[in-house]
Amino acid sequence: MAARRPFVYVLGYAVTTPDNPDESPTCSAKGCRRPATWVLLWRNPRIHGPERTKRWLACDEHREVLSDFLARRDLPLSVEPFP
Ligand SMILES: [Zn+2]
Numbered sequence: 001m002a003a004r005r006p007f008v009y010v011l012g013y014a015v016t017t018p019d020n021p022d023e024s025p026t027c028s029a030k031g032c033r034r035p036a037t038w039v040l041l042w043r044n045p046r047i048h049g050p051e052r053t054k055r056w057l058a059c060d061e062h063r064e065v066l067s068d069f070l071a072r073r074d075l076p077l078s079v080e081p082f083p
Contacts, residue, residue: 034059
């Protein structure tokens, strides 16, 4: 059975949440293999509590796209340099 890779669709991108952060430090946007330079920490307070913070990695190009998407949905978000 293939490894479970939770994902959500964002603006046509399938964004994966790395199971093992050390495994593939590349951008989470679908089809993007660039090295991650940012990490987006966010959660959906309507579904999960603070213990379920999601972690997306992003390259310079996708950081804005992904953070804009989350900001428009009023999801708590913090963006930090990666690593
Ligand atoms: Zn990218």
